[in-house]
Structure formats: structure tokens, C-alpha cells
Amino acid sequence: MRWQPATGFASSPHGNRRLRMRSARIVLVAAFGLGGCATLPPMQTPAIETPASFRHMDGWTTATPGDHLDRGEWWRGFADPVLDELIARVDERTPTLAAALARYDRALAAARLDRSDQLPNVDLAGSASRERLSAGRPIGPGEPIIANQIIFGVGLDYELDLWGRVRNSVRASTADAQAQEAALRSARLSLQASVADLYVRLRAVDAEQMLLTRTVAAYARADELIRTRHEGGIASGVDRSRSMAQLADARARSEALRAQRAAIEHRIAALVGESASSFAIAPAQQNLALPDLPPSLPSELLQRRPDIAEAQRRLVAANARIGVARAAFYPRISLGLGAGYQAVEAPIISADTGFWALGPISTIFNLFDGGGRRARLAISRANYEELAADYRQTVLDAFQEVEDGLSRMDALAGQNREQRIAAEAAARAENLALERYRDGAADYLEVTTAQTAALAAQRASITVDYDRARTAIALIRALGGATPDDT
Structure with a gap:
């Protein structure tokens, strides 16, 4: 999965840390618990x-x-x-x-x-936009705001080949x-x-x-x-x-x-x-x-x-x-990573405008496919x-x-x-x-x-x-x- 800027309600730093630790434990349990399942039969000429x-x-x-x-x-x-x-x-x-x-x-x-x-699939992405935020917006209502937004970053997607x-x-x-x-x-x-x-x-x-x-x-x-x-x-x-x-x-x-x-x-x-x-x-x-x-x-x-x-x-x-x-x-397990810069005005690249995201760690497991x-x-x-x-x-x-x-x-x-x-x-x-x-x-x-x-x-x-x-x-x-x- 590719990275994208977070929107909606923000989570606390402690909540993000607990989520990351829980995700890591899930991956480790899966790797050690199921990684030993051999899917390749022994080759016999x-x-x-x-x-x-x-x-x-x-x-x-x-x-x-x-x-x-x-x-x-x-x-x-x-x-x-x-x-x-x-x-x-x-x-x-x-x-x-x-x-x-x-x-x-x-x-x-x-x-x-x-x-x-x-190998991981790495994408370089960038976007620029200008938008007007409504005075009746759900977060931080007030006067209408016209703002620029510039995003520049790298996204990574990698399948964990456990099986x-x-x-x-x-x-x-x-x-x-x-x-x-x-x-x-x-x-x-x-x-x-x-x-x-x-x-x-x-x-x-x-x-x-x-x-x-x-x-x-x-x-x-x-x-x-x-x-x-x-x-x-x-x-x-x-x-x-x-x-x-x-x-x-x-x-x-x-x-x-x-x-x-x-x-x-x-x-x-x-x-x-x-x-x-x-x-x-x-x-x-x-x-x-x-x-x-x-x-x-x-x-x-x-x-x-x-x-x-x-x-x-x-x-x-x-x-x-x-x-x-x-x-x-x-199940197929994929890991996504993202990092870059997001700003409303120059300078775009600076310590304050940087962002990163670990995840999501996604799992797809088919329950029924008709045989x-x-x-x-x-x-x-x-x-x-x-x-x-x-x-x-x-x-x-x-x-x-x-x-x-x-x-x-x-x-x-x-x-x-x-x-x-x-x-x-x-x-x-x-x-x-x-x-x-x-x-x-x-x-x-x-x-x-x-x-x-x-x-x-x-x-x-x-x-x-x-x-x-x-x-x-x-x-x-x-x-x-x-x-x-x-x-």
C-alpha cells in the first residue's frame, strides 16, 4: 500500500507507538508460528x-x-x-x-x-494544490481560509514473503x-x-x-x-x-x-x-x-x-x-512506509515540514473461493x-x-x-x-x-x-x- 498524508482526527503519540508495537508483535508471531510451514515440496528427480x-x-x-x-x-x-x-x-x-x-x-x-x-516497490510522488476551506468545516471552524498545500515524498510497498x-x-x-x-x-x-x-x-x-x-x-x-x-x-x-x-x-x-x-x-x-x-x-x-x-x-x-x-x-x-x-x-502480508515533506508555503523542505508513516501492515486471507x-x-x-x-x-x-x-x-x-x-x-x-x-x-x-x-x-x-x-x-x-x- 502507498503512503498518503493523514487526514481526520489526530491520534496521540502514545497511541501510535502502542499500535506499532502491537503490529510488530503480530508479524513476529506470524513469522515464527507459521513461517515453518514448508510450501515447497522436496525436489525428487x-x-x-x-x-x-x-x-x-x-x-x-x-x-x-x-x-x-x-x-x-x-x-x-x-x-x-x-x-x-x-x-x-x-x-x-x-x-x-x-x-x-x-x-x-x-x-x-x-x-x-x-x-x-x-525487493520493495519504491515510488516518488509529489502534488500541489490550492483550496478554500469552508467556515463551517468540522475541525477548527472559523473564518474561511484559502491555503496552498505542497507535498513531496517517497512511498514504499513490500510483501513479507513468509510462505x-x-x-x-x-x-x-x-x-x-x-x-x-x-x-x-x-x-x-x-x-x-x-x-x-x-x-x-x-x-x-x-x-x-x-x-x-x-x-x-x-x-x-x-x-x-x-x-x-x-x-x-x-x-x-x-x-x-x-x-x-x-x-x-x-x-x-x-x-x-x-x-x-x-x-x-x-x-x-x-x-x-x-x-x-x-x-x-x-x-x-x-x-x-x-x-x-x-x-x-x-x-x-x-x-x-x-x-x-x-x-x-x-x-x-x-x-x-x-x-x-x-x-x-x-495470508498475504504487506508493509507500507512513507516519508516526505508537506507545506503550505516555501520553504518546502525543512525540519518542521517533514512527515513519516510506518504502515499500514495489511493482511489478506481468503476465507472462501469455491475450491x-x-x-x-x-x-x-x-x-x-x-x-x-x-x-x-x-x-x-x-x-x-x-x-x-x-x-x-x-x-x-x-x-x-x-x-x-x-x-x-x-x-x-x-x-x-x-x-x-x-x-x-x-x-x-x-x-x-x-x-x-x-x-x-x-x-x-x-x-x-x-x-x-x-x-x-x-x-x-x-x-x-x-x-x-x-x-
């Missing part, structure tokens, strides 16, 4: 059974929260300067990160707003801000991983396109041979038709890859905040290096997943809001239970994603080795079939069959090779990023 080790990697140790640690420039482990440049653009231009940053700034401002309630309503509101908003900070980290990591994944897909398409370019050239040479042999009456029309179909099919696949590459390139442009019309990445057959993922990586990095940190801090905020809802069952407070408390508890379940699911999903990445990396290593062997064998079979055809030892069906098998094996080898890079990106993302020392 949901217990989740964690494995002693990952099934597909040794070296697991218990993790401790560390989402604040630097994720590092993990993409540099792929040793590709074009990828480095693309990731650098993510922080500079993408609207997705700008929106996440704005949400974080808003949460910080909301936390500052709640913290402001922990923790303000403190718990601050806890909740602070945890919300920390959750938004974790969400910002999560959005940045997600964008970086998405750009890296799309870039690897683009290079996989480039590698396949170059393979098809070589294949089309080889098929064209073979078709020219078949055409010459057909015109000379050596090759049949069936052989000629098979050769033409093989060549046309390879050219069609090449055109399809061009459209696929353009779509991937456009998606990268959108993620880095560029216009698809003016954005381009030059085609190249880039052999990407794979980052080294040491055995101790899960124990060091799973703890840094920003989505787990976000879920945990939202749980802290929900727990604090239970305390806010509980505090509504207790509103109990309903709000039930809502806050239900919100906590929901977020606790979300937290458990987030952690379980994290373990699943890491296990998926580790098992897939293990499987792809063997698959890549065997697929290279298959591609080399299919290429030898293609050459042998073409030689046999030239020597008249086989028909062209054997050649086309060998060519189809060789192309399929080479394409599969390219797919597996780049899938290893994509899986490494997914694993790094599942682990919450990596520091330069990790990669």
Missing part, C-alpha cells in the same frame, strides 16, 4: 534404472549433469572445409535459432520480473529460463546435425552421379559396339534393344539424381538462412573422414544432452509452482507428474538413440568392408562378360546382367560408405555433441 554399460561399447561410467559443457566444433572431425563453412552460417543467419534465442531472452526477462518482487510465494515464483521462472537456455542449445545442436546430415547426403548423391556418369559413358561405348555388330549382322536385334535399354535406364537414373540433389541443396539453403534461388554447392566427390569415437564417449557425453537438461529444469519449475499454489492457502486454490494446487501437481513422466521418457529415448547409433556403426563397419568386396567382384564379372561377348562365347544377356549387378553393387557401396558418416552424425547428436578432444 525421477529414478531411472541405467545400464552398467552400453551393449555395443565398453567403458561406461556413471554420468553427472554437465549440459553446460562446450559441445565443441564436432563437425571438424569430418575434415571438410565446405561443411565447416555451412555450419558457421547456422549461427549467423538461420531464423530457427533466432526464434529460439528470442524465447530464451523472454524467459530471462520473465525471471527478472519475478525477482523484482523480492515463499515470491521465492518459489523466482525459482520457477529461473528454472524456466534455464530450460529455454537448454532448448536453445538443443536447437543449435539439432540444426548443426541436420545441416551435416544433408551435406553428407549431398556428397553421396555427387558420388553416385559421378558413378552414373562413368557408367553412361561405358554403356554408350558398349552400345556403339553393339550397333556396329548389329549393322554387320553379327549381333541380333535383341542384343541391340537390350543395349539401348541399359543406356537409357542409366541416363534416366542420372536425371533423377539431379532432381534429388537440387532438393537436398534447397533444404540446406533453408537451414542456413539462404535463399534457395541464390544458394549453390559445387558438385564434388568428397571422401569424408570419420570422427574418432573413443570407448569412454558415452559416459562423458550422454550427460550433456540439452533435451535432458531442459526436461529436468522444467521439472524443477513445476515443483516450485506447487510451492506457489500452496502459499495461496496462507479455486485446491484446483490450482491439483493442476500444479498434475503438471509436475506429467513433466516427470516426460523426463523419464526423454532419458529412455536418449539411451535408445545411443544404443541404436552404436549398433549401427558397428554393423556398417562390417557391411562396408563386405560391400567393397562385392563391388570389386561385380566389376570383374562385368569385364569378363564383355570380353566373352566380344569373343563370341556369350550372348549380350550375360553382359547386361553383369552390368546391372556391377552398378547395383557399386551404388550400394557408396550408400554404405556415406551411411557411416550419417550414422556418426546421428550418434554425436544422440550423445549431446562432442568436444574437440573427443573427436
Whole structure:
């Protein structure tokens, strides 16, 4: 409550002193008698059974929260300067990160707003008036009086936070801000991983396109041979038709890859905040290096997943809001103070014109609200239970994603080795079939069959090779990023 000049009948100094002492005793009794009532329930993070080790990697140790640690420039482990440049653009231009940053700034401002309630609200006020007092006034009747009045002073209003309503509101908003900070980290990591994944897909398409370019050239040479042999009456029309179909099919696949590459390139442009019309990445057959993922990586990095940190801090905020809802069952007590100067003429500021007021100490206690407070408390508890379940699911999903990445990396290593062997064998079979055809030892069906098998094996080898890079990106993302020392 704000101060204002006293009007009406004056009280004696002794009466004011007794009133102040009685008010102080009321506050002390309330503070010591009810201040011990805990409105904030103890924070208990949901217990989740964690494995002693990952099934597909040794070296697991218990993790401790560390989402604040630097994720590092993990993409540099792929040793590709074009990828480095693309990731650098993510922080500079993408609207997705700008929106996440704005949400974080808003949460910080909301936390500052709640913290402001922990301090007194101080107002500076002043007024000037000129008035005529009636001769029939109730106090001091007499002749009419025309008087000036000038008031200048400071007023203070402060809520005594005995039950923790303000403190718990601050806890909740602070945890919300920390959750938004974790969400910002999560959005940045997600964008970086998405750009890296799309870039690897683009290079996989480039590698396949170059393979098809070589294949089309080889098929064209073979078709020219078949055409010459057909015109000379050596090759049949069936052989000629098979050769033409093989060549046309390879050219069609090449055109399809061009459209696929353009779509991937456009998606990268959108993620880095560029216009698809003016954005381009030059085609190249880039052999990407794979980052080294040491055995101790899960124990060091799973703890840094920003989505787990976000879920945990939202749980802290929900727990604090239970305390806010509980505090509504207790009275709200506010203290007002005022001081200043009041005069009818200059000088305004002097020892004689000063005044002060302690109080009022006001108390508001709701007796009946139709069950509103109990309903709000039930809502806050239900919100906590929901977020606790979300937290458990987030952690379980994290373990699943890491296990998926580790098992897939293990499987792809063997698959890549065997697929290279298959591609080399299919290429030898293609050459042998073409030689046999030239020597008249086989028909062209054997050649086309060998060519189809060789192309399929080479394409599969390219797919597996780049899938290893994509899986490494997914694993790094599942682990919450990596520091330069990790990669």
C-alpha cells in the first residue's frame, strides 16, 4: 500500500507507538508460528534404472549433469572445409535459432520480473494544490481560509514473503529460463546435425552421379559396339534393344539424381538462412573422414544432452509452482512506509515540514473461493507428474538413440568392408562378360546382367560408405555433441 498524508482526527503519540508495537508483535508471531510451514515440496528427480554399460561399447561410467559443457566444433572431425563453412552460417543467419534465442531472452526477462518482487516497490510522488476551506468545516471552524498545500515524498510497498510465494515464483521462472537456455542449445545442436546430415547426403548423391556418369559413358561405348555388330549382322536385334535399354535406364537414373540433389541443396539453403534461388554447392566427390569415437564417449557425453537438461529444469519449475499454489492457502502480508515533506508555503523542505508513516501492515486471507486454490494446487501437481513422466521418457529415448547409433556403426563397419568386396567382384564379372561377348562365347544377356549387378553393387557401396558418416552424425547428436578432444 502507498503512503498518503493523514487526514481526520489526530491520534496521540502514545497511541501510535502502542499500535506499532502491537503490529510488530503480530508479524513476529506470524513469522515464527507459521513461517515453518514448508510450501515447497522436496525436489525428487525421477529414478531411472541405467545400464552398467552400453551393449555395443565398453567403458561406461556413471554420468553427472554437465549440459553446460562446450559441445565443441564436432563437425571438424569430418575434415571438410565446405561443411565447416555451412555450419558457421547456422549461427549467423538461420531464423530457427533466432526464434529460439528470442524465447530464451523472454524467459530471462520473465525471471527478472519475478525477482523484482523480492525487493520493495519504491515510488516518488509529489502534488500541489490550492483550496478554500469552508467556515463551517468540522475541525477548527472559523473564518474561511484559502491555503496552498505542497507535498513531496517517497512511498514504499513490500510483501513479507513468509510462505515463499515470491521465492518459489523466482525459482520457477529461473528454472524456466534455464530450460529455454537448454532448448536453445538443443536447437543449435539439432540444426548443426541436420545441416551435416544433408551435406553428407549431398556428397553421396555427387558420388553416385559421378558413378552414373562413368557408367553412361561405358554403356554408350558398349552400345556403339553393339550397333556396329548389329549393322554387320553379327549381333541380333535383341542384343541391340537390350543395349539401348541399359543406356537409357542409366541416363534416366542420372536425371533423377539431379532432381534429388537440387532438393537436398534447397533444404540446406533453408537451414542456413539462404535463399534457395541464390544458394549453390559445387558438385564434388568428397571422401569424408570419420570422427574418432573413443570407448569412454558415452559416459562423458550422454550427460550433456540439452533435451535432458531442459526436461529436468522444467521439472524443477513445476515443483516450485506447487510451492506457489500452496502459499495461496496462507495470508498475504504487506508493509507500507512513507516519508516526505508537506507545506503550505516555501520553504518546502525543512525540519518542521517533514512527515513519516510506518504502515499500514495489511493482511489478506481468503476465507472462501469455491475450491479455486485446491484446483490450482491439483493442476500444479498434475503438471509436475506429467513433466516427470516426460523426463523419464526423454532419458529412455536418449539411451535408445545411443544404443541404436552404436549398433549401427558397428554393423556398417562390417557391411562396408563386405560391400567393397562385392563391388570389386561385380566389376570383374562385368569385364569378363564383355570380353566373352566380344569373343563370341556369350550372348549380350550375360553382359547386361553383369552390368546391372556391377552398378547395383557399386551404388550400394557408396550408400554404405556415406551411411557411416550419417550414422556418426546421428550418434554425436544422440550423445549431446562432442568436444574437440573427443573427436
